[in-house]
Structures are given as structure tokens and as C-alpha cells.
Amino acid sequence: MICIFLFAAYSTNAQFEKADSLRDAGELALAKLEYERIIFQNTDPEIANKAIFKKALIQKSVGDYESASQTLLRSNLFVNQNELNFSIRRETILTSYLSGDYNTALAQLKQAEYFFKDTGYKELLYLHVLTLNEMRQWGEAKIKYEEYISMNGNTGLTAEEAYYFIDKTRLKDPKKAETLSYLLPGVGQMYAGYFGKGLLSSAIQGSLMAFGAYSLYEGYFFTGALTGIGLFYSFYSGGVRHSRYLALKKNEELTRKYNDPIKDALIEAELNKEKASD
Amino acid sequence: MRFLFVFFMLVACHASSFSQHLYQNLPFFNYLINTRNYEEAGLLLNTLEDADHLSIDSINYYKGKVFYLSQNLSEATVSFNKLSNPNHPLFIQGSFYNAFCKSHLGEYQSAMHDLQQLTLSDSLIVNLRALQLAGIYLLDRNLHAFDDISSTFNHKYYQTSSQEKSFLGIRNDLGNYKRKSPFLAGVLSAAIPGMGRIYAGKTGLGIGTLLTSAVFALQTWESYRKDGVKSARFIIFGSIFSIFYVGNIWGSVFTVKISNAEFNDAVNHKILVDMHIPLRSIFN
Numbered sequence: 001m002i003c004i005f006l007f008a009a010y011s012t013n014a015q016f017e018k019a020d021s022l023r024d025a026g027e028l029a030l031a032k033l034e035y036e037r038i039i040f041q042n043t044d045p046e047i048a049n050k051a052i053f054k055k056a057l058i059q060k061s062v063g064d065y066e067s068a069s070q071t072l073l074r075s076n077l078f079v080n081q082n083e084l085n086f087s088i089r090r091e092t093i094l095t096s097y098l099s100g101d102y103n104t105a106l107a108q109l110k111q112a113e114y115f116f117k118d119t120g121y122k123e124l125l126y127l128h129v130l131t132l133n134e135m136r137q138w139g140e141a142k143i144k145y146e147e148y149i150s151m152n153g154n155t156g157l158t159a160e161e162a163y164y165f166i167d168k169t170r171l172k173d174p175k176k177a178e179t180l181s182y183l184l185p186g187v188g189q190m191y192a193g194y195f196g197k198g199l200l201s202s203a204i205q206g207s208l209m210a211f212g213a214y215s216l217y218e219g220y221f222f223t224g225a226l227t228g229i230g231l232f233y234s235f236y237s238g239g240v241r242h243s244r245y246l247a248l249k250k251n252e253e254l255t256r257k258y259n260d261p262i263k264d265a266l267i268e269a270e271l272n273k274e275k276a277s278d
Numbered sequence: 279m280r281f282l283f284v285f286f287m288l289v290a291c292h293a294s295s296f297s298q299h300l301y302q303n304l305p306f307f308n309y310l311i312n313t314r315n316y317e318e319a320g321l322l323l324n325t326l327e328d329a330d331h332l333s334i335d336s337i338n339y340y341k342g343k344v345f346y347l348s349q350n351l352s353e354a355t356v357s358f359n360k361l362s363n364p365n366h367p368l369f370i371q372g373s374f375y376n377a378f379c380k381s382h383l384g385e386y387q388s389a390m391h392d393l394q395q396l397t398l399s400d401s402l403i404v405n406l407r408a409l410q411l412a413g414i415y416l417l418d419r420n421l422h423a424f425d426d427i428s429s430t431f432n433h434k435y436y437q438t439s440s441q442e443k444s445f446l447g448i449r450n451d452l453g454n455y456k457r458k459s460p461f462l463a464g465v466l467s468a469a470i471p472g473m474g475r476i477y478a479g480k481t482g483l484g485i486g487t488l489l490t491s492a493v494f495a496l497q498t499w500e501s502y503r504k505d506g507v508k509s510a511r512f513i514i515f516g517s518i519f520s521i522f523y524v525g526n527i528w529g530s531v532f533t534v535k536i537s538n539a540e541f542n543d544a545v546n547h548k549i550l551v552d553m554h555i556p557l558r559s560i561f562n
Contacts, residue, residue: 030325033318040309220504222496223511230493 012038012047019054028058045076046084053088060095069095069104077111086112086120093127097134105131122151126266133259138166145262152273157265165258172247181243185236188243193250201239208232300326300333300340307340316348335361339368342375351379370396370403371561377410378557382550386418402435406556409438412445413553416452417546424449437559441552448549457538460531467530471523474530478537487526494519 019034035058038051052075059068072092077085089112096105109128113121125148132141142163149155172192181188186202189195212228215221300307303326310319323341330337342357358376361369373392380389393411398404408430415424428446433439458478467474472488475481498519501511 029318029321033321033325036310036315036318037306040306220500222500223515226493226497 012042015041016050016054019051023054023058028062031055032058039074045079049075049077049079049084049088053084053091056091056095060091065095065099066101069099069101073104081115086116089116090120090124093124093131097127097131102131102134106135125151126270129266130259130263133262134255136171136255138163138169138258142166148266152269155265155269157261162262162265169258170254172250174244174247174251177243177247178240181240185239188240189246192243192246194246197242197246201235201242205232205235205239208235299330300336311344311347314347316344320344320348335363335366336368339366339372342372342379346375346379351382354379355383355385364397370398374406374410374557374561377414378550378553381410381414381417381553384417386414389414402437402560405432405435405438406560409441409445409556410553412442413549416445416448416549419452421449421453438556441556444552445549448545448552452545455541458534460534463530463534464527467527471526474527475533478530478534480533480537483533487529491519491522491526494522 015034015038019031019038022028022034023031032055035051035055039048039055042048042051052071056068056071059065059071069092072088072095075088077088079085089108093105093108093112096102096108105127109124109131112124113128125144129141129144129148132138132144142159145162146159149159170193177188177192179188180191184202185205186198186200188198189201190198192198208228208231212224212232215224215228217224303322307319307322310316310322320341323337323344327334327337327341338357338360342354342361345351345354345357355376358372358379361372361376363369373396377389377392380386380392390411393407393414396407398407408427412424412427412431415421415427424445428442428449431442431446433442463474463477465474466477470488471491472484472486474484475487476484478484494515498512498515501509501515505511
């Protein structure tokens with residue numbers, strides 16, 4: 001019996017050693033394969049989790065955040081809430097955030113907050129703020145940001161300064177932009193924040209309408225109906241779609257404008273923290 | 279004595295955990311395949327290739343299989359082509375997969391040769407070969423050869439019977455299909471704009487072309503009627519209409535060519551699917 005236990009422990013350790021040495025020698029693909037072998041051979045979730053974690057770190061190190069996040073999500077986290085468990089959660093949040101999968105990042109953040117409230121969660125707080133910001137949940141983000149400041153001291157940007165826009169976010173409603181363009185050609189684009197483009201659109205559609213009407217008045221019925229009204233109609237329906245596109249584009253720009261200063265302040269604060277601890 | 283035993287066990291364990299033999303790695307390999315981790319499955323085979331020379335045929339088969347599963351068919355044929363021992367238990371499967379990959383790539387002669395050289399005893403596999411060869415003849419549009427081999431279809435095996443029926447249906451479609459003539463399409467389009475496209479089977483496109491041509495034609499006619507031949511309005515609309523009219527004749531010739539190619543692609547796709555299904559249900 002003792003032999004069997006010794007045997008298993010030895011064999012797993014040897015496998016980790018082999019994989020680690022491959023990784024250290026720069027044979028990343030082979031190292032990933034050996035970690036995968038450990039995952040396959042071990043039913044003990046602690047061992048499999050460790051291998052998953054190490055495999056994901058390799059994927060993260062070459063900038064493949066999406067695969068790293070997918071690998072980490074294979075781990076079984078509903079075991080002991082120990083240090084490894086926390087590290088896996090931290091890396092899952094980080095790699096999901098970096099690959100733009102904010103929903104996964106937020107779900108993991110909430111779990112980390114629940115399980116590691118008084119321990120490791122504190123060091124994830126900045127990611128919680130950043131993730132909520134990207135999801136445009138600024139109300140909640142502001143609360144987390146205040147929490148961050150109360151724990152880490154000032155970041156050079158108070159919560160009020162950082163979230164100055166919160167009561168008057170100028171996000172555009174794409175549906176509203178479309179409706180406006182239906183009623184008054186060009187106004188949808190103006191609402192979306194592109195006054196010049198709106199004006200041009202109005203001018204083109206107005207002159208086509210005028211050309212159509214004038215042609216009809218002069219007795220050129222086909223030209224008036226087909227070139228005037230026909231072209232007007234295609235600009236009209238194109239304008240509606242264009243205003244929706246512009247509203248979405250504006251929202252993206254505004255999100256960057258709101259979020260980027262907060263992101264910069266938080267990252268700088270985190271870097272300073274790291275420097276201080278070195 | 280006990281220490282010696284433990285030591286011996288540790289050495290044995292060490293040796294086995296680093297073993298580089300295909301046989302010991304097969305469960306891991308199958309796990310990688312089942313989780314669709316083809317990249318690492320291929321890597322595993324590459325590491326075994328250098329260490330386990332005895333299983334080289336099996337390794338080449340599995341490499342071909344990995345390429346085939348990751349839809350890299352030309353690489354798959356390279357690996358399958360390396361199978362050299364006809365008595366190897368995986369040789370027959372490998373040859374069938376190889377022939378299928380080659381059929382996909384349009385290498386019909388080589389695919390036929392791979393299948394014909396096999397010595398088969400199992401009647402189901404003999405039946406499967408007849409089906410695969412029939413499929414290749416259809417892909418090659420060699421209807422006489424297809425008729426010869428399809429006379430051996432017996433609809434006896436559930437794995438192949440529905441595909442046998444499907445092939446007979448496709449053969450009839452191919453026999454009855456008349457290629458559309460690009461020249462006729464051009465003539466029709468010259469007579470009535472859009473007719474060439476309707477003839478090619480693109481009714482919506484044809485009607486659209488007819489309407490747009492009518493839009494320009496009516497405006498040209500209106501400017502001729504009101505302002506005469508020398509007016510700028512007539513020249514502008516007339517030129518637009520003429521360009522459109524000539525371009526449309528040219529376009530309908532292309533539409534017919536595209537329509538013929540689409541028909542061929544659709545038929546080939548259906549044949550390949552029918553070849554593929556029994557292959558997977560018999561060998562998997």
C-alpha cells in the first residue's frame with residue numbers, strides 16, 4: 001500500500017519536473033503537452049488544477065490570452081479554496097479581461113469576492129473596476145473604485161473626478177438615431193454627434209428631392225420619378241443605417257474617453273504598489 | 279529486501295512514466311482526439327516518431343487521421359501515403375481514408391488506384407470499396423464506369439444502402455442535366471435584358487436587371503421625345519443605358535458559367551458527403 005502511494009506521488013512529481021524542465025528549456029509546445037498528460041492521468045482535482053494552471057501560464061506568456069482563459073476555465077474550482085485556487089481565479093480574470101471576454105471576467109470576480117473577500121480579493125479590485133468600466137456598469141464601478149482608494153490610498157484621481165460623467169453619460173441610443181433619420185433625413189447623424197455628416201446627408205437628400213420635383217414640374221416624369229425619387233430613396237434608407245452605425249461608433253469613442261483615464265490611473269497605482277513592494 | 283523492492287518499483291515507474299511507445303500513449307492520444315485537441319495530438323505523434331520505430335506504420339496512420347480530422351487533407355495524404363505494410367491491421371482503413379482525402383482534392387486516379395490494390399475479404403468492406411469507387415467515378419463524371427460498378431450494389435448493408443440509392447439518383451440527375459450555353463444566354467440578354475440570367479436559373483437577378491434596364495430606357499426615351507437626339511440629357515441617359523445594356527449581355531455569359539460551376543460543386547459536395555458517412559460509421 002505504502003508502495004502504491006509512494007509510486008503515485010513520485011510519478012506525478014516526476015511528470016511535473018519533466019514538464020517544468022521542458023518549459024524552462026523553451027520547449028513550450030512540448031511542455032504544454034506534458035501538462036496536458038498530467039491533466040489526463042490524474043483524477044485528483046488539485047493535481048489537475050496545478051497542471052492546468054501551469055499550462056495556461058505558458059499560453060499567457062506568449063500572448064495567447066484566449067486559449068489561456070479557455071484552459072483555466074477547465075479547472076475544478078469548487079475544491080479547497082487555497083492559494084492555488086486563488087491563483088487560478090486571478091489568472092482567469094486577467095486573461096479573460098485581456099481577451100475581451102468581460103462576462104467571464106466579471107463572473108469570476110464575483111466568485112473571488114465571495115470566497116476570498118478578506119484575503120486575495122483586494123489585489124483583484126482594480127480588475128473589478130476595469131471590467132465593470134468596459135461593461136459600462138459605471139455605477140457599480142464607482143463603488144468599487146471608492147473601495148480601491150480606501151484600501152490603497154489615492155490614485156491621483158478621486159472617485160468624483162474619475163466618474164464625472166456618471167449622471168450625464170452622453171451615450172447614444174442607436175434605435176433613436178434610426179428613428180430620427182426616418183423622420184428627418186440627416187438628423188440621426190447629427191444626434192449621433194456627427195453634425196457635418198448629418199448636414200451633408202440632409203443636403204444630398206434635399207437636392208435629390210428638389211431635382212425630382214423640378215423634373216416632374218418640367219414634365220420629365222420618368223426622370224423625376226426614377227432618378228430623383230429613386231436615388232433619394234436609396235440615400236434615405238442608407239442614411240438610416242448610417243446613423244445607427246455612427247451612434248454605435250460614437251458610443252465606442254465615448255467609452256474609451258470615459259474609461260481610459262481611470263484605466264491609466266489604476267495601472268499606474270498598481271505599478272507603484274509593485275515597485276514599493278520590491 | 280523491502281528497500282530493494284521499493285527501489286525496483288521506483289525505477290520501473292520512472293521508466294514507464296517516460297516511456298515513448300505508441301501503445302502506452304494511445305489512451306492519451308485518444309483523449310486528445312476526443313477533446314479535439316488536434317494540435318497537441320499531432321505533437322505527441324511527432325515525439326513518438328523518433329522514439330518508436332517499430333510502430334512507424336501505426337504512427338503514420340494516426341498522423342494522417344489527425345490531419346484528416348483537422349481538415350488538412352493534403353497533409354493527410356502525405357502521411358497516409360507512407361503506409362507501406364499491406365498486412366498492417368490499420369492499412370485498409372488508412373487506404374480508405376487516403377482515397378477519400380484524395381477524392382476531395384480531385385486526385386481521382388490515385389484514389390482509385392489505392393482502393394483497387396487492396397486485398398479484401400470482409401464482404402462489408404468489399405461493398406464499401408464498391409461504393410467509394412462508384413463515388414469517385416461520379417466525381418470524375420465517368421458514367422459508364424459508374425454503371426458497371428453500380429450493378430454490384432445490393433442494398434444489403436444498412437451502413438451503405440441509403441448512399442447506394444443516393445448515388446443512383448445523382449447518376450440520373452447527371453445523365454439528364456443539360457449544360458447551359460453561354461452563347462444562348464448572351465443572345466437572350468440582347469433580345470430582352472435580364473432574360474439570359476433567367477435562363478441561367480437566376481430569376482430574381484434577371485427581373486432586377488430587367489427593371490433597372492427599363493428605368494434607364496424610359497428616361498432615355500423621355501429625353502429623346504422631349505429634347506431630341508442632340509440634347510445633353512439624351513446623350514447622358516443614352517450612354518448610361520448603352521453601357522448597362524452591353525454590360526448585361528457580357529454579365530449573363532458569366533452568370534451561365536457560374537451557374538454551371540455551382541451545379542457541379544453542389545453535386546460534388548453531395549457525392550463526397552455520401553462517401554464520407556459510411557466511412558465514418560464503419561471505421562469509427
